Amino acid sequence: MPEFRLYNSMTRSVEPFAPADGETVRMYACGPTVYNPAHLGNFRTFLFADLMRRSLKLAGFKVRQVMNLTDVDDKIIKRATEQKKTVREVTEPVIGMFIADRDYLRIEPAEHYPRATDFIVEMVDLVRRLEMKGIAYQADDKSVYFAIDRFPGYGRLSRLDTRELKTGARVAQDDYAKENAQDFALWKSATPDDEACGAAWDSPWGRGRPGWHLECSAMAMSLLGETIDIHTGGVDLQFPHHEDEIAQSEAATGKPFARFWCHGEFLLTDGAKMAKRVGNVSTVEDLRSQQVSAAAVRHLMFSTHYRKQLNLSGAALEASMEAVRRVGDFAGRLAAAPGGTPALATVAETFRAEFDDALRDDLNAPRAQAALFVFINHVNAELDKRGSDVAGLAAAREAFARADAVLNIVPEREGVDASLEPWVEQQMLARKAARGRRDFAAADQIRKALEEKGIVVEDTAEGARWKKVR
RNA sequence: GGCGCCGUAGCCAAGUGGUAAGGCAGGAGACUGCAAAUCUCUCAUUCGUCGGUUCGAUUCCGACCGGCGCCUCCA
Numbered sequence: 001m002p003e004f005r006l007y008n009s010m011t012r013s014v015e016p017f018a019p020a021d022g023e024t025v026r027m028y029a030c031g032p033t034v035y036n037p038a039h040l041g042n043f044r045t046f047l048f049a050d051l052m053r054r055s056l057k058l059a060g061f062k063v064r065q066v067m068n069l070t071d072v073d074d075k076i077i078k079r080a081t082e083q084k085k086t087v088r089e090v091t092e093p094v095i096g097m098f099i100a101d102r103d104y105l106r107i108e109p110a111e112h113y114p115r116a117t118d119f120i121v122e123m124v125d126l127v128r129r130l131e132m133k134g135i136a137y138q139a140d141d142k143s144v145y146f147a148i149d150r151f152p153g154y155g156r157l158s159r160l161d162t163r164e165l166k167t168g169a170r171v172a173q174d175d176y177a178k179e180n181a182q183d184f185a186l187w188k189s190a191t192p193d194d195e196a197c198g199a200a201w202d203s204p205w206g207r208g209r210p211g212w213h214l215e216c217s218a219m220a221m222s223l224l225g226e227t228i229d230i231h232t233g234g235v236d237l238q239f240p241h242h243e244d245e246i247a248q249s250e251a252a253t254g255k256p257f258a259r260f261w262c263h264g265e266f267l268l269t270d271g272a273k274m275a276k277r278v279g280n281v282s283t284v285e286d287l288r289s290q291q292v293s294a295a296a297v298r299h300l301m302f303s304t305h306y307r308k309q310l311n312l313s314g315a316a317l318e319a320s321m322e323a324v325r326r327v328g329d330f331a332g333r334l335a336a337a338p339g340g341t342p343a344l345a346t347v348a349e350t351f352r353a354e355f356d357d358a359l360r361d362d363l364n365a366p367r368a369q370a371a372l373f374v375f376i377n378h379v380n381a382e383l384d385k386r387g388s389d390v391a392g393l394a395a396a397r398e399a400f401a402r403a404d405a406v407l408n409i410v411p412e413r414e415g416v417d418a419s420l421e422p423w424v425e426q427q428m429l430a431r432k433a434a435r436g437r438r439d440f441a442a443a444d445q446i447r448k449a450l451e452e453k454g455i456v457v458e459d460t461a462e463g464a465r466w467k468k469v470r
Numbered sequence: 471g472g473c474g475c476c477g478u479a480g481c482c483a484a485g486u487g488g489u490a491a492g493g494c495a496g497g498a499g500a501c502u503g504c505a506a507a508u509c510u511c512u513c514a515u516u517c518g519u520c521g522g523u524u525c526g527a528u529u530c531c532g533a534c535c536g537g538c539g540c541c542u543c544c545a
Contacts, residue, residue, distance in 0.1 A: 160473095234545030235539070236543095266538080275545095305483090309537095315482075315495090319482060367485085
């Protein structure tokens with residue numbers, strides 16, 4: 001069996017991957033900051049993590065995944081202050097929306113969804129460890145900072161040593177309290193606003209709240225151990241977020257924080273990064289209201305490799321909707337087929353090998369999906385022969401099922417309103433009768449009436465059936 | 471300015487030092503009372519441009535053009 005290979009941002013190369021303990025992959029995925037609903041760009045990254053965990057499982061590994069919910073940060077506090085709410089009141093409903101969107105997109109839940117505010121003790125402890133080692137210091141503004149010049153490895157992930165700062169940029173006047181402009185906050189001293197909205201905790205350095213980077217380090221190490229196998233996130237998190245996580249964690253433990261750093265590329269709209277400040281975001285809710293199925297979204301997101309930018313467009317979405325329609329029809333046909341041909345066993349085996357190879361090769365989902373369509377084509381051709389071989393059919397079903405356990409791109413078969421269903425069935429019977437007496441004018445009229453309700457009638461060898469389309 | 475990624479048919483998109491997967495759309499045919507679905511055939515002598523290395527490059531190197539991102543909160 002070919003090895004599992006992943007691109008590691010730290011080494012900038014594709015490397016063989018296996019969990020450190022040989023069995024369970026400890027994976028940490030940077031999650032959402034819950035101050036308003038995540039957009040599709042965020043979800044591209046979460047879908048990337050979903051692809052990762054499902055591919056790892058397909059390869060035979062167990063997975064223990066943590067995805068954090070950042071429920072204290074500047075934006076949340078700002079919102080809470082504006083709305084005169086507590087941070088909890090701001091984040092609670094947004095977390096609910098996140099879960100709903102996650103489920104809609106069929107993202108397999110991680111094992112843990114820790115909230116930053118539930119790990120204050122662990123965070124304070126981490127800062128204390130850093131302080132004892134002389135790497136963290138409390139500045140005049142009472143905040144505690146990480147001294148990057150006391151951590152020799154700082155900047156390895158983003159190759160800071162090879163960079164020059166943008167000329168004339170960022171003089172950091174507001175951060176005069178820090179010893180070094182690039183030092184980052186571990187613990188921020190509380191402001192009156194922080195206190196007002198419940199975003200302040202006691203600590204050895206006074207009332208305050210955790211810095212963003214600290215949350216991930218503390219939660220990852222608490223739940224997964226001091227060295228985790230895989231850490232994922234969007235490319236924009238590489239610097240400074242992940243760089244700072246590495247610094248804090250490794251300075252405290254003296255051990256490597258993550259063995260593999262994996263970053264997903266951006267989702268673009270109109271040729272620009274999808275971001276709230278650009279004003280080009282769309283949400284899962286937007287898609288739902290446009291009748292775009294989760295299957296279609298997944299197909300689209302998996303049709304481009306995760307390390308390549310993907311431009312979201314109406315045309316691309318429509319292509320995916322149609323592609324997934326085909327997958328759905330195939331799934332129905334495969335399930336209902338009375339028999340197949342012996343050749344299906346070979347078709348299934350070929351598919352299985354190519355599909356697995358593709359995913360093992362740095363999660364090449366586009367290639368995996370291509371293999372699926374080749375498989376569908378071959379199986380359809382075999383089923384057209386109307387054979388009665390059950391072993392071949394079973395092999396095809398099995399191969400399809402395990403592939404879809406990763407992709408999950410079979411669209412939900414849409415039903416009609418319960419009140420409409422008896423009418424539909426009645427029309428189908430009437431049409432059958434009309435066709436029986438070769439009254440095709442009447443039969444076509446019924447077809448047309450059904451079509452107006454968005455129902456397509458298909459005549460097959462096993463009789464007529466109907467399906468709902470948009 | 472520094473660091474990095476990308477540029478493959480109408481659109482989306484894999485891929486390899488030896489001559490281009492797959493999806494959508496399109497064309498022709500089969501099947502069908504008509505459809506739908508499905509199947510078959512077809513759809514890039516060519517992979518941004520110009521050079522170089524090579525027996526041979528889309529794939530390696532260089533330059534250029536174009537697009538995107540990071541360097542600041544950010545999936």
